[in-house]
Amino acid sequence: MIIRVVIAGPRGKMGQEAVHTVMNDDNMELVAVLDHKDLAVNLAQYEQFPEQYDVPVYTELHTLFDAVKADVFVDLTTPLAGYEHTKTALFAGVRPVIGTTGFTDGQLEELTNLAKSSEIGCIIAPNFAIGAVLMMKFAQMAANYFPDIEIIEMHHDRKLDAPSGTAVKTAQLMAENRLSHKQGHPEEHENIPGARGADFEGMRIHSVRLPGLVAHQQVLFGGTGELLTVRHDSFDRKSFMTGVKLSIEKVMDLKELVYGLENIL
Template sequence: MTIRVAIAGPRGKMGKEAVHTVMKAENMELVAVLDHREIASNLVDYQEFPEQYDVRVYTNLNTLIEEMKPEVFVDLTTPKAVYAHTKTLLQYKVRPVIGTTGFTDEQLEEVTQLARENETGAIIAPNFAVGAVLMMKFAAEAAKYMPDVEIIELHHDQKLDAPSGTGVKTAQLIAANRPAHKQGHPDEHETIPGSRGGDIDGMRIHSVRLQGLVAHQEVLFGGEGQMLTIRHDSYNRQSFMSGVKLCIEKVVTLDTLVYGLENLL
């Protein structure tokens, strides 16, 4: 079976990689892309893509869905846009694969309920890299035995949200295996506000944003006389594409929303 796929944000770094991934996949057909700017009506007219990429470009999501009837829609754009896109897709019973982080708990609950009501599969993955998912699973397991933990996530300087979705997801998985408690000295005082990072159930998350980075995270567990470090590094965006491909293949078998790639492995 060939899966009809559409992609949002084809000129973005992640979107561009996703276009190449779907075009190369034997079991997928890229039927359309969604761009927020009207540049050209076909990908062949974009300088980023080769002349054999004969794919329609739309600037209106509803028109794209009605005319091209995709089964799966991959959205790797901005948190503000992807929330509205996800609701529209589910109302049309098009299956979203979302790689953008930044959903609030309320938004996540809303789209989960919408997917359930429409019996339409959806996947929201804070990180598509399989290694990053394993890092999160290993960290959750380690927290059973070493409950004092801090997370350092490092990304490129154009990332909009902090902490990252991966950092938040890691903290949530750890929190399920770790009793909430304040870490550090009880009389600890920040002479510069924010120095100790964000606080989730007493564990700290630190966000680094610098040129030259892609996506990196380390989880530090401290114990008496020892430290355990679990780290993952994505050196390029190709590292996320095996996860994108897996999600496209899996979402067509779902009738509800799945949050996190770890639930598909």
């Protein structure tokens, strides 16, 4: 069966890679793309893509779903747009695969309930890189033995949310195995507010935003006389495409929302 795919954000760096991934897969068909800017009516008219990419472009998601029969909707845009797009896709009976991070707990709960009541598969993945998922699982395991933890996540300077979805997901996984406690000196004082980073159940999360970076994270575990570091680096956005392709395939068999790529590996 050929999976009919729609991609939102085709001009973005992640979106471009996703377009090429789907177009080069014999088991998938890119049936349309969603672009918030009215720049062209066909993907082949974009300078980022070759002329054989004969795919219609829409600026409004409701119109797209009315005009095109789709199986999977891939969103790699922004947190605000991703949330609204996911709801629209679920109401339209199209399975969302979402790489956008920054959803609130309330939004995730609403989308989870909507997917479950509709019996429509949905995957929201803070990180599509297989290595990043393994990094999170290794960190979760280590939290059993090293309860004093700090996360340093580093991304490009165009990223909108902080901490990253990967950092938050990592902290949530580690919290399942770690006794919550406040780290550092009990009388610790920040001379500059925010110097110690965000506080997640006593763990500290530090966000770095610089040009030249893609997506990087290290988790530091401090013990008596030792330091354990678990780190992952994505140097190219192609690193995320294995997870995107896997999610498109797996979401076809789901009837509920799955949060995190580790749950479908």
